[in-house]
Amino acid sequence: MMPIILKDGSVYEVSSGTTWADVATGLSRRLGKEAVAAKVDDQLVDLLAPVRPEARVEFLTFADEEGQTVYRHTSAHILAQAVKRLFPEAKLAIGPAIADGYYYDFDVDHPFSPEDLAAIEEEMKKIIKADYPLSRQEVSREEAIALFQEKGED
Incomplete structure (x- = not known):
């Protein structure tokens, strides 16, 4: 398992090979459907990119500019x-x-x-x-x- 850091500062553990889409869906089915991209360590990445250990992530939806x-x-x-x-x-x-x-x-x-x-x-x-x-x-x-x-x- 590897840790990632969510926007609120909490730590979420994921296994190797997990994508950002998997994380979004794991956090909430709604977020999994609404997320359009992930912002990882202040860089936009697509949701199919593999998770990086200890990365800070924020999920973007249409509600965000x-x-x-x-x-x-x-x-x-x-x-x-x-x-x-x-x-x-x-x-x-x-x-x-x-x-x-x-x-x-x-x-x-x-x-x-x-x-x-x-x-x-x-x-x-x-x-x-x-x-x-x-x-x-x-x-x-x-x-x-x-x-x-x-x-x-x-």
């Missing part, structure tokens, strides 16, 4: 995935989280119609319902450029 940013950032990626499924020729431009939501710019031959937008929304719902595991991957600028070039997104 940082949790909203994580949620919106993820939503932007889901939007991009839905658009690429429906419009494979669309090129991704930029898709940041903003104060009141998120947006994504796409390089497409024609503007999206109201019907296209409805189809995109339905595709986003399918992606969310599929409940894919989410993980964050950091890459260098050069690696990111290479990944986008491989996918024809240059």
Whole structure:
């Protein structure tokens, strides 16, 4: 067993191989459902990351400003995935989280119609319902450029 330190200063013991999602669910089923990220030693980490011994953790939900940013950032990626499924020729431009939501710019031959937008929304719902595991991957600028070039997104 290894100890971690919760936001309130209490110590919680977990076994090796435990993820932050496991910890959140172990603390409370509700927290397990509502947590969008963990803040570990003041660094944002995804919930599927393995627990580090003696780390200080705070779980973020949509009720937290940082949790909203994580949620919106993820939503932007889901939007991009839905658009690429429906419009494979669309090129991704930029898709940041903003104060009141998120947006994504796409390089497409024609503007999206109201019907296209409805189809995109339905595709986003399918992606969310599929409940894919989410993980964050950091890459260098050069690696990111290479990944986008491989996918024809240059």
